[in-house]
Amino acid sequence: MKFQATPLPGVLEVLAEPAVDMRGRFLRSWCEAEFAAAGIDFRPVQASISENRARHTLRGMHWQAAPAAERKLVRCLRGAAFDVVIDLRPASPTYRRWYGITLSAAEHNAVFIPQGCAHGFLTLGEACWLEYLIDAPHAPEAARGLRWDDPGISIAWPAAPAVISARDAAWPDHG
Template sequence: MIFRALDLPGAFEILPERARDERGAFFRSFCEAEFAAAGVAFRPVQMSISENPRRHTLRGMHWQAPPAEERKLIRCIRGAVLDVALDLRAGSATRLRHVAVTLSAEAGNAIFIPAGCAHGFLTLTDDAALEYMMDVPFAPGLGRGARWDDPAFGIAWRAPPAVISERDATWPDFDG
């Protein structure tokens, strides 16, 4: 696994190191020891799949409030997405800044998002699916969100959403 630091402290794009032979390819999607060697203590306790039939489906921006702040490892396992992490950490030098990474099943890359950051994505293909690994179980009462196009964030999505939930479309402007 190759860890490429992103412009938010603690956030990484993780690139696979594929072993190839006549059968195809093999790569690790997660290894606790390799994360530790990169200085990231991460032990997933929950995994989820997000299936998105239509191109330009937008989900986000979501996070969990304390004490259930979660760190996430997200990989696109079918299709491609523009994946965005947004720093909401109090006192962070990069607060309200974001990073965006194109994740695709073909590339096999992933994004690691530290606690205190919001997450969202826009599908770039029909039939896109993402696998989430989280280190804290989902806590519905602590789920939070902000509008995907809040001007405070300045996220340059590649296209307007063709599919978005009512909740994601109507989150209020960020107040923090």
Template sequence: MRFAETAIAGVVVVEAEPRADERGAFARLHCPTEFAAAGFPFKPVQTSLSRNPQAGTLRGMHYQAAPHAETKLVRVTRGRIFDVAVDLRPESPTHRRWTGVELSADNLKALLVPEGVAHGFLTLEPDTDVVYQISPAYRPGHEAGVRWDDPAFGVAWPAAPVLISERDRAYPDYRA
């Protein structure tokens, strides 16, 4: 695996390194030892799937509030997304900045999103499946979010969403 740091501390693009032969290819997608050796210790305890039949579906920007904040490793197993992380950590030098990367079933990239960073994505094609590996386990009642188009962040989405939940549309302006 290759780890490429982004402009936001702790948000990392993880690239699988497939080995191909006449049967196809095989790639390691997560190894706690390799993550720790690269300076990003992560041991997921839960795996979740987001199925998205429609291109232009926007999910986010979500996070879990302390003391139940989560780290997520996000990967696409079918289709393509524009994946976004927004730094909400007030003490961070990149507070309120965002980073985005295209994840697809073909490019085998994943995005590691640490605690205190909101996450969301826009599907770029129909029938897109997104797998989340999460630690610690999800705790109901601690969900939080910021609006996908909040001017405090200025995320440059590649297209306007076609489908978005009322909850995600209605988050108030961010104040820190």
């Protein structure tokens, strides 16, 4: 695994290094020792899959409030998605800035998201699956969100959403 810094502190692109032969590919998607060697103490307690049927399905922008704050490793298992992280840590030098990355099954890349950041994505094709490894149990009462099109954040999405839940469409602006 390779860990590449992004413009947001603590948000990392994680690149797999697949072994390839005549049978196909084999890759490590998470390894506690490799994360620790990179200075990241990350121990997932939950794995979830987001299955999205339609192109331009938007999910986000979500986070969990303290004391249920969580860190996530998000990877695209099928298809591709434009994945976005917003830094909502008030003490951060990149507070209220966003970072977008294309995650794809073909590239085997992932994004590591620290606590205090909102997350969402827009699928770039049909039948897009994303896997989340999360280091805290889900706490519905701690769920928070902000609008995907918050004018104070101004995310440059590659397309308008064709599918979005009523809940995600109704999140307030961050202020």
